[in-house]
Amino acid sequence: MSTVEDQGDDRTDSVVEIELTVRNAGYPFVGVSGEEGCRVELAEIIPRPEARYAEFFNVLGAPPARIKHHTDSYETVETSLLREYDDGGLFEFVVSGNCPAHRLAELGALPRTVEGVNGQGRIVAEIPLRYDPSAVTESFFAEYPDFDLIAKRTKDTHTSMLTPSTFPRSLLNDLTDRQREVLRTAFEMGYYEWPRDCTGRDVADELDITSATFSEHVFTAERKILTVMFGSADGTRPPDVGSDE
Structure with missing residues (x-):
């Protein structure tokens, strides 16, 4: 784990934005992007009952049928194709367990970007200062040591899930x-x-x-x-x- 940027700010309406990368194909958004040489982008994440999350992903650059074939191999993911594009589709991944975006949300961090490109995963998340960003990142890395922290910066805005x-x-x-x-x-x-x-x-x-x-x-x-x-x-x-x- 390495940090390339770390800036502080005491304003209570600020958030700390962290940027993480990973190459572990055990995560569907990473593995699928590597297998198909495509781009997998999170569009929205919504809580579901029984500690599950619905994650809506745009997959670009691969046939939807092949994406479904790959995601079916993950025991913690239920996949539905919502809309087909010329070069991909919009998928709903209902996930439970071993989901880094899910875990960040549980710790108090709001995932803003979750994407996989050609086998390289990237997550950008915002942590309100009241959650103690250092404690959140330490807890996350204790469970997900395969991630690298490549940036950490303070922002003056707070984004609601829906506006x-x-x-x-x-x-x-x-x-x-x-x-x-x-x-x-x-x-x-x-x-x-x-x-x-x-x-x-x-x-x-x-x-x-x-x-x-x-x-x-x-x-x-x-x-x-x-x-x-x-x-x-x-x-x-x-x-x-x-x-x-």
């Missing part, structure tokens, strides 16, 4: 009234902040519905939005997916 600009009117029109109500309530209560200001149960109680009903509505709505955002009717690749800017 109002994420929901253009054309996307909202695809949702039912109940799905819009659930998403709006969850957003206003801080469900999509990082870290979350409330749980799914809190939102369900506010709406006077069960947690299972909340999960059903929010997961269906998220899938609709993500499919429209990261795919297009003509099968072309959406622009600028996977950027950490």
Whole structure:
């Protein structure tokens, strides 16, 4: 593990951004990119029940069928093709166990970029200062010693998981009234902040519905939005997916 940049800042609204690299093919986003000589880019990561995460990846430069063949060999990954492009597709990877992005999120770091290119993995994550960035990175490297830290820098911005600009009117029109109500309530209560200001149960109680009903509505709505955002009717690749800017 090596550090090439480390700058401090005491402002409470700052975050520490860390950049990590890895070449271990045991991680699907690294292994698939190496096997196919392609690019695997994280578009979004969403918590799921039972300590699992849904990770939406754009895979560019390889036939979708071959990607599914490779990911099926990983016991901790369930793969679904959501949209096919001319040179790849949008996939949902539901992961449990041995997922570095998942573990960073559990420790308090928000993964902003997760990508694999020709067998080289890269993760960029933001750590709010209240989580003690040094403690977060130490805990992460204790579990994932195969990663290298190549940059660590302080930024003055804090990015929420979802913002109002994420929901253009054309996307909202695809949702039912109940799905819009659930998403709006969850957003206003801080469900999509990082870290979350409330749980799914809190939102369900506010709406006077069960947690299972909340999960059903929010997961269906998220899938609709993500499919429209990261795919297009003509099968072309959406622009600028996977950027950490």
